[in-house]
Amino acid sequence: MSQSNKPSPNKSTISNLFNAETWIFDLDNTLYSVKTNLFSQIDWKMTQFVSEHLKLELEEARLLQKQYFKQFGTTMRGMMKLHNVNPKVFLNYVHDIDLTPILRQPQLNTALESLPGRKVIFTNASKPHARRIICRLGIEAHFQAIFDIVDSEYLPKPAPQTYKKLCHDLIIDPTRAVMVDDMVGNLEPAYNMGMKTVLIDTGIEWSPNNNSATHINYSVKNLARWLSKLTPENIKKRT
Numbered sequence: 001m002s003q004s005n006k007p008s009p010n011k012s013t014i015s016n017l018f019n020a021e022t023w024i025f026d027l028d029n030t031l032y033s034v035k036t037n038l039f040s041q042i043d044w045k046m047t048q049f050v051s052e053h054l055k056l057e058l059e060e061a062r063l064l065q066k067q068y069f070k071q072f073g074t075t076m077r078g079m080m081k082l083h084n085v086n087p088k089v090f091l092n093y094v095h096d097i098d099l100t101p102i103l104r105q106p107q108l109n110t111a112l113e114s115l116p117g118r119k120v121i122f123t124n125a126s127k128p129h130a131r132r133i134i135c136r137l138g139i140e141a142h143f144q145a146i147f148d149i150v151d152s153e154y155l156p157k158p159a160p161q162t163y164k165k166l167c168h169d170l171i172i173d174p175t176r177a178v179m180v181d182d183m184v185g186n187l188e189p190a191y192n193m194g195m196k197t198v199l200i201d202t203g204i205e206w207s208p209n210n211n212s213a214t215h216i217n218y219s220v221k222n223l224a225r226w227l228s229k230l231t232p233e234n235i236k237k238r239t
């Protein structure tokens with residue numbers, strides 16, 4: 001009897017988010033707003049990298065970049081697999097962007113300070129990029145670890161084995177963890193491992209408005225505001 005089409009039951013043991021041991025945050029478009037348009041800068045740098053590396057016109061490079069993203073999960077993985085690109089060279093190149101749209105976020109800083117539990121960042125980007133961003137946001141003091149694409153051995157989210165490695169390396173009990181991400185698909189493996197899941201609803205193309213997906217426990221438009229309103233009492237009502 002196949003159960004494969006049914007969502008697996010969430011194994012979370014958290015009845016109140018204030019009792020979570022670990023909060024796992026995505027970086028891009030989760031800890032800072034999609035309105036900063038930072039990703040479009042990174043996206044453009046990727047096109048330039050593909051163009052320069054493969055000696056292609058920008059338009060052609062753009063098509064290939066998007067094809068690799070679909071086929072391999074990230075453009076970088078396609079460039080590594082098919083063109084032997086050094087991932088560190090790629091990452092340094094594409095993250096060399098203008099960070100002035102990223103401003104300090106005092107409300108997020110206060111909310112993270114008041115939130116019990118260990119906080120870590122889980123990103124398909126690189127550690128130096130993540131560090132630069134959280135320093136500009138003024139929230140760097142709150143994170144115990146950054147698990148990046150190098151730690152993932154270049155296998156990006158949502159590959160389930162990457163989530164297993166994250167939990168193994170950082171000693172995270174998934175049934176006592178909460179994961180926050182702006183991509184619906186990235187929350188599915190987390191939910192299946194027993195995490196509570198929080199979707200940052202940006203309402204944009206790569207994060208379709210699929211908030212009714214069964215693996216989403218919470219859908220949130222503004223992370224800082226949502227976190228700052230959490231109290232042991234109102235969390236209990238929501239779970």
Ligand SMILES: [Mg+2]
Nearest residue numbers: 026028029182
């Ligand atoms: Mg993201």
